[in-house]
Amino acid sequence: MSIYTGYLAIHNFESELERELELKGLKIAKKCDRLYLVEGDHPQMIWAQMTAFELETIAIASINDGAKKLKALGRNWGLFTVAHHRRAQLIQDELPKFNNKPIPFRHPLPTSPMGFWTLLEPDQMIASTKTTSPFALGEMDFQENKTMPPSRAYLKLWEFFTVYAPEAITGGASIDVGSCPGGWTWVLRTLEFDKVISVDKAPIEERIMDLGRIEFKQESAFGLDPKDFGEIDWFCSDIICYPERLLNLVKRFLESSKVKNFVCTIKYQSEVDWENTLKFLEIPNSRIVHLHHNKHEVTWFLKGANS
Template identity: 40%
Template sequence: MARFVTPLTGWIYQGVAGFEGHLEAEIGEWNVSWGNLYHGKALQEPVFWHQNIWLAPFQVEFDSISEAVKTLRGIQRNWSSVLYTQFRRGALIQSQLPPLSSKPRRFPWILPDVPIGAWTLVNSHTMIASAQCTSPFPGGIIVFEEDLAGPPSRAYLKLWEALVRCRTHPQPGERCLDAGASPGGWTWALARLGPEVIAVDRALLEERILTMPRVSFIKHDAFTLKPETIGPLDWLCCDVICYPSKLYEWISRWLDAGICRNFICTLKMQGTPDMETVRRFAAIPNSRIVHLYHNKHELTWMKTA
C-alpha cells in the first residue's frame, strides 16, 4: 500500500470541455485546479455544468506504480483515469487496474449498478482519487454503437444517454410525444422501442421517419398544444430550440394536468445560461438535471415516474 493516503475535504468538480466557465461561475471559488478538475467546497446548492463530481476525494503519495495500483484495487474494482499530465505513467497505472470496457454500447443498454471511481496524477508520485462519483459512466463518458443509416441526425444519442441514465425507456403500448421532432432523430429512437409516437414540429419530419409504424405527425407550435388536446402520455420528450423559461411555462401546464408519467427535455442555452430557470426545473420534485456527455451548450431535465 502507499505511504500516505490522506482524505481531502470538499469535492472535485470535473468540468465539461468548452463550458468550464459555466462551472466556475457555479462553484464560485476553489482551492486548486488541475486541468479541468476543480477542488472546491461540497456545495449545498446543486451544480449542473460538470461531467462528474468526485464526492470523497483523497490524496495518495506513492513510490511505485504497483503501490498506486494496489491502493486503488484495495478499495474497489472499477477506476477510470482523468489525466491532464503524466500521461505515460497514468496509462501504466490504468493498464494494471481491472479493465473497464471502452466498447461502444448497443442501445438499449442497462446500466450496471456498480460504483466507478475516478483518479488523476498531479505529479509522478501523487495521485488524487475518489471511489464515489456522481457519473455512472467512466470519466463521465458513454459511447454508443451509432446507427449511420436510420436516424436523420445524431441528436438521438443524447436521448439514448438520457434513457440509460433513467434506467427505463418507452415500451410497446405506451404513448410518447416528441416536441421539436424534426428532422426526426428522437422520433426514430422512440419509435424503434415500440410505443406510439406523436411528433410535433413547425418543420416537417423526414419522410422515412414519418412513415415508421406507430408514428404520427402534427405540424404545429408545440407550446400552443394543450395537454388536454394531446391526452395522457407515458413520455413527453422535448428538444425544441427555445428559451428555457418558455419551456418551463409549457412543462408546468403538463405537470399541473398530471397526465404524463415521464419527461426528458433539453434546456437549450445561448450565451450566459439562464440558471434561474434551470434551478426552477431542478426544484420540480422527483426530477434532476444533468449535462449529458452528448449535450452541447444545453442541459437535460429528466423526471421519471
C-alpha cells in the first residue's frame, strides 16, 4: 500500500500549490477537493496550509473501528472531509476533544502533535500524526485586538512572532517599511524594542505615533541607505511592491551587515512571481512560509543574518 505526502491547499489558492508541486517535479497521485496526495516522502510546500507526512491508508469496518484505529495512533486529530461527510463527522465525534480556541499574541504553541485524517471511502481512511502545524488543519486564530491596530495586517506579524520568532526581545531597534496605517509599527511597539523606525510615503495614524519611541520617516523605502542607520534587530517589510524591488532592498540591507533578522511580505499581483520568489530562497538560511493570515502573498524571513 502506498504512503503519501498530503498537501492541503489554501482555499482559493489551489493553482498556486499545483504550480509549486510542478516546479518541484512532484506528480499528483490523487486530488480530493483541496487535498493533494503525492506518493512517497516529500518536503512541505509554501502554498499548503498543512502538510501531512507519511499518510497511511487504513481500512475500517465501522465508525467505532475508525475512531479506535485513530485513537491508537494519536490523541489529536484534525478532520478534512472530502466525501462521506456525515460518517466522517461521526468518527470525529468519537475522538478526544482538544482546545481549538483563539490564542493570545505570543502564547506558547500547543506541544502535542496534531494529526490529519480524512475518509476517502466509507471503509477507507488516510491518516498521519506527522504534520507541519500543532493547529487542526493548520488554522490558527488569535484573540484579536479590536481597538488599537489600525488595520488587520497586524495579524500577520502577530502570527510570525508567535510561531516563527517567539524568543524574547530585549531592547534594540526595529524598522518597519511600508508601515501606513501603522498595524505592524503598533505590534513592534508592543514588543520590547527601544526604538521602532517606521517608514512610509503616507503618515501612520496619530494615535500610534502618540505611543512614543517611534521615529517616523515619510519617504520611499527604496531610497533608504543602510549607512544612515545603526544596528537593526528586525527589518520588517509589508510594502506593496514588485518582489524584485523588495529583493534589491533586502539585499542592500543584508550586505550592510547591520541587520540581524528580516521578516518581509512578498506580495503578488495576479500570478505568483516564482522567479523572484526562488531568488529570495537563494539567500542562505532563509525560509518562505504562507502564514494563515497571509492572502495572495507569502512571508520571507531570515533569522541570525550576521551570526
